[in-house]
Every structure is written in structure tokens, then in C-alpha cells.
Amino acid sequence: MESTTAVSKVLRNAYGASPEMRAKVRRTIDELGYRPLAAARGLRGQTYTIGVMLPDIRNPFFPEILDGITGRLADTDYQVFLGPGGCNDEKAEARVTEAMIDRGMDGIVLIAPVSSRARLEHIATAVPTVVVGRHGHSSVYDTVTDDDVAGAAVLVGHLTGLGHRRIAHIEHHETDPTRIEEMPNAQRADGYRRAMRAHGLAEEIDVVSTSYTQQGGYEGARQLLARPNRPTAVFAGADIVAMGVLEAFAEAGVSVPDDISVAGYDNTTFASFGPISLTSVDQSGHEIGANAARLLVERIADRLKSPVQIKLSPTLVPRRTTARPPA
Amino acid sequence: MESTTAVSKVLRNAYGASPEMRAKVRRTIDELGYRPLAAARGLRGQTYTIGVMLPDIRNPFFPEILDGITGRLADTDYQVFLGPGGCNDEKAEARVTEAMIDRGMDGIVLIAPVSSRARLEHIATAVPTVVVGRHGHSSVYDTVTDDDVAGAAVLVGHLTGLGHRRIAHIEHHETDPTRIEEMPNAQRADGYRRAMRAHGLAEEIDVVSTSYTQQGGYEGARQLLARPNRPTAVFAGADIVAMGVLEAFAEAGVSVPDDISVAGYDNTTFASFGPISLTSVDQSGHEIGANAARLLVERIADRLKSPVQIKLSPTLVPRRTTARPPA
Numbered sequence: 001m002e003s004t005t006a007v008s009k010v011l012r013n014a015y016g017a018s019p020e021m022r023a024k025v026r027r028t029i030d031e032l033g034y035r036p037l038a039a040a041r042g043l044r045g046q047t048y049t050i051g052v053m054l055p056d057i058r059n060p061f062f063p064e065i066l067d068g069i070t071g072r073l074a075d076t077d078y079q080v081f082l083g084p085g086g087c088n089d090e091k092a093e094a095r096v097t098e099a100m101i102d103r104g105m106d107g108i109v110l111i112a113p114v115s116s117r118a119r120l121e122h123i124a125t126a127v128p129t130v131v132v133g134r135h136g137h138s139s140v141y142d143t144v145t146d147d148d149v150a151g152a153a154v155l156v157g158h159l160t161g162l163g164h165r166r167i168a169h170i171e172h173h174e175t176d177p178t179r180i181e182e183m184p185n186a187q188r189a190d191g192y193r194r195a196m197r198a199h200g201l202a203e204e205i206d207v208v209s210t211s212y213t214q215q216g217g218y219e220g221a222r223q224l225l226a227r228p229n230r231p232t233a234v235f236a237g238a239d240i241v242a243m244g245v246l247e248a249f250a251e252a253g254v255s256v257p258d259d260i261s262v263a264g265y266d267n268t269t270f271a272s273f274g275p276i277s278l279t280s281v282d283q284s285g286h287e288i289g290a291n292a293a294r295l296l297v298e299r300i301a302d303r304l305k306s307p308v309q310i311k312l313s314p315t316l317v318p319r320r321t322t323a324r325p326p327a
Numbered sequence: 328m329e330s331t332t333a334v335s336k337v338l339r340n341a342y343g344a345s346p347e348m349r350a351k352v353r354r355t356i357d358e359l360g361y362r363p364l365a366a367a368r369g370l371r372g373q374t375y376t377i378g379v380m381l382p383d384i385r386n387p388f389f390p391e392i393l394d395g396i397t398g399r400l401a402d403t404d405y406q407v408f409l410g411p412g413g414c415n416d417e418k419a420e421a422r423v424t425e426a427m428i429d430r431g432m433d434g435i436v437l438i439a440p441v442s443s444r445a446r447l448e449h450i451a452t453a454v455p456t457v458v459v460g461r462h463g464h465s466s467v468y469d470t471v472t473d474d475d476v477a478g479a480a481v482l483v484g485h486l487t488g489l490g491h492r493r494i495a496h497i498e499h500h501e502t503d504p505t506r507i508e509e510m511p512n513a514q515r516a517d518g519y520r521r522a523m524r525a526h527g528l529a530e531e532i533d534v535v536s537t538s539y540t541q542q543g544g545y546e547g548a549r550q551l552l553a554r555p556n557r558p559t560a561v562f563a564g565a566d567i568v569a570m571g572v573l574e575a576f577a578e579a580g581v582s583v584p585d586d587i588s589v590a591g592y593d594n595t596t597f598a599s600f601g602p603i604s605l606t607s608v609d610q611s612g613h614e615i616g617a618n619a620a621r622l623l624v625e626r627i628a629d630r631l632k633s634p635v636q637i638k639l640s641p642t643l644v645p646r647r648t649t650a651r652p653p654a
Contacts, residue, residue: 049430051408057393058596063384070411079426081378081408084397099406103376103430214600247601269385273541274574275602 048077051100052109053085061266068289090115107296128299130292136182142295142308146283148184151314152191159233160199168231170220172212217244232325239264257323277320375404378427379436380412388593395616417442434623455626457619463509469622469635473610475511478641479518486560487526495558497547499539544571559652566591584650604647
């Protein structure tokens, strides 16, 4: 028993352990190259490690969020590690979040997770958790999101302001009924419908359901081109979707924006490239990330009484792919 | 002494420790919520954690490498965590690599590090290390690179094959003399010069020195446009550089490829987008990542006798930005 008590005391930095005993155990641990994550590093058993789960490292919107997180933590002792969570894959998300918990990370930021609500709450019960880019209230985790309904409204307003009425939307097909109202893609489609109605264009509502991928945009555009009455503007739910739309339109000899206007969402880096110059909606990813980091640090320090929901306002970035409809 | 010996034995899973003693120490550690990364998880004191340092999460080439790494490790117990290393920032690289060592990671993959050779060898002495995207031999770490000299030659050959002679190159300005021959950017510029000479075009060699950024491409293109005898083709050292070139050319009313051909390097996702359709060089990032992961696992298991250097052959991906020079 003596030995385990000694370990326990040293690991806890307990007052009862003599300085000599403490030094001895530490030296043994050091000699073994055994790097204690917890007690040896912080009084509260912290590892000063924060895990950020990225669902898809290719999504060019995530670096902005990440910059916001690391910028906010730059002056702290926290180190950020990213765990690749796979694309729309609940099993991969479970694996990486379990690995984070297993390695004693102090807190976790989940970016646009696709796991069930129950699963997210399970994670948040084990470790302080902030969920980014997913709507819905929880009693155990905090959330930071873009106001996707407002973003869709800003974009529809831009298009109607240019004179468009036949505005179509390409959405990401969502099948899970429990997730549907929490996902940004569903909120954008909902925001589009509401905005169309608000502009008196209920009869023009035209939603094509594919996926938030380049291929999804390509397929969606092909469907829209086959309409007897083609839209004069297409609101793609994400910039990557707009890339597929532009490809399909170029193939079909449709000129953008002369024949049809195209807009995306996310204001990714490539949206600003000269040959693309895509009108988009900026989610202020940096602010989202900074807020997530701030909430997480407060949650780890136990300073938050109840769960917090932060919703940020997106802004329109008009570029060359949107213009007045053809006369 | 007794207690430290007991800890030591248990942590090492030494034969001398009785099962009861082992259980006691482990229980104490568990009670403390002390998650031992090392001995408790593996017989060899492993944490089954691999750190991958990314210098710039925005570089669209890195996801390919990462996919190669995670794909190779998918059937193992290893979990990959990414540490953002900052952009061309030796201090940020030191911070993240120290954090990885400090947390007992079993091995580290450094992607395109900018730190000094001495610093890289210091890291490799502390933990098994594979360096990706940086040339040069070391006695302590393994390397996996693209053959940048061959890549530049393939691209110059493509352009001369189309009939170009005045082919300019935009390089990333390298100042550190110890790093200069190890960096891919320097190798690409070197490969360009060699290839031009091999095609009897030594007098046409024209290198503009800016940076591997969109802005660097823009500035480089402006310099080339001011030449009394403009090039008919521009080989940008990276796709992101080509984006700046296309922007500057569009502004100046220069048509691509009718007036001037443009090519990049890396075959990033956006190079394939319809409105861009950029001729580029594919580094087979997936293969690079898979090889890095394989070497690292073998190095961790102590199966590699001496350092290994793997060099992979890049391939040309011709698209719409390159064509015959104007008559």
C-alpha cells in the first residue's frame, strides 16, 4: 500500500508527500520517459490539450474557424490538436472523440458533427464540449453557429434586388429526422423558402435536393437546366456546390451571369479567385472559432452556469457571378 | 525507494512486480482520473498516438497527404492528431512539436517544415520522425518527397512540346542558405533551370522571385508583363501562385491561354474547377502520406535499420490554361 499511496500523493501534488518522495517518484517517471498528462502538469489534473474534431479537412471554411480558435488560445497554455472525423460518418466521429477523451483532453470543439444528439450529449457528459455549426439547444453543451436562416435571406434579398424572381436552391439532402432541424444545410433551405415567401415569390420556390459536393452541384444544375421554365438565378447551399453548377453551365453553354446568376455560401478562399469570383455569404468563421474557444475555456474552468448558445450574423459578399436577369 | 521502484515496475510492466502490486498502482492511477498515456495502454509504453504537423492548413495539397496517412493507419490502433504549425514560422513549429513530444506521442510526421536541420534532428532524437516534402538526407529521420526536379522537367517539357520557348518561372524566394537545397520550392526552380538548358533554352531562363502565395503570383505576373519581351508561358511554382497570375493577367486584358499559357504545381482541388481548369503537376500526395505512415510505424517498431529516403514521381495534368503560343 505504501507505494500506491506515494504515487497517488505525488500525482495529486498532495501536501502529505515529502519533497524527497515527490522528487523520487517524478525522477522515476522521467527516467521511464513516462510523460504524465494530468496531475504532473496542472493542479486540477488538466492536460492543457484541446481537441477539435473536423468532419472534412477539405472544407475550405474550416481553416477560418480554426484560426479563430488558435488565435483565442495563443496566449494560454492550451495546445490545440485536430482530429480528422471523416465525412458524414458517425462511426469515424465516435472513434476520434473517444480517442480525445481517452487521452485526457480538457475540452473538445466539434465542428459540424453529424452524430446523433444523444451521442453529442454523451460526449459532453464526459468532457466539456462546444458544438460549432449545428443548431439546437442542449442542456450539456454550448453551441456557436452562423444564423443560416438570416444568411439565406440576405442572399435571396440580393437576388430579388437585382430583379430575379425565378430563384432556385440546391440543398443537401437530409434524411435523419432528428438531425434535420439542427443542420446548417436544412436551415439554409428553410431560410430560402421563408425569404421567397417574404418577397411574395412562394410560387417560384424550387428546391433541388442533392448533396453539398461539387458533384451534387453538377447534378443539381443539370436538373435545373432540364426545367421547361429555367431559373434565372441559382442559390447553391455551399461554395463547393456552386463549383459544380458553374461546370454544368459551362458545359451546356449557359453564360454566368448573363444567362443565369449563381451564388454560393461560405465565402471560401477559392470564391475570391479571379476566374471564379463567386458571390457568396460570409459566415465570419474567425468569430465563430474565437467564440467557441472562449466558451470552452470558461466551461473547463467551470465558470459557465448554464449552456450558452451564440448565433452570429453572416454577411453578403457580392462578386461577378450575380447580375440582373436577362431582359 | 520502494514506492518509486513499484511505480517504475508497474509502468514498465516489469516481471518483478506482483499482480497485486500492479493492480494496486493501476487502481490508484485510475481513481485519480490520471490517464496514463504510456504503460497502461501498450506493452512497449506506447500511446498509440501519431502527431502530424501541418504548416498551413489552408494549403489544399495537405489533405491528400493526410488521407494517405490516415488510410494507411485505418486498420491499426494508431490515432492521428494534427497540430497546426503556423505559416513559415519556426517558433510555432517548435511549440507544436514540443507539445507532441510532451504528450508522449509515439511518432511525428512533419509536413514541409521550415525549421532548421538541427531542430529537425533534435525532434527526431526525441521521437521517431518522418519528414515529408523536404529534401536532404539525415541520419536520424526518414523522408518522403516528391521529385520536384522531375516535376519541373515534366512541365517544361509539356510547354516546349506545345512550341513555347520564352517560358518564365515564378519561384518562392528562399533566403536561408542551409535550407535552400532542401526545400521543394528551390528544387522546382532548379528543375526549371535544368530543363530549360536541356531543351537548349538557357538564354530564355527567366525567374521571378516572389512567394508561394496568391499575392506572390500577382506580383510576379505584373513583373513579367512589364518585360519588353513578354514570356509566352508562365510556370508558377504552386497552384496558389497561378491564381494570382490569372488575376493579374485578367486585369491586364491578357487572355489565357491565347496570349500566354499558365501552369501551376500541386494539382490542388481548385485546379480542376471548371472556371479555372489549370494545367498542373500532381505530386501523388496520397502515396506520399501512405509511405510516411508506413515508415513511421516501422520506425516506431524499431524495424528500420538506417534512415530511409523515398522519392515519388509526379505526373503532368494538362488542362485548359496551356496551349500553343500565339503565332
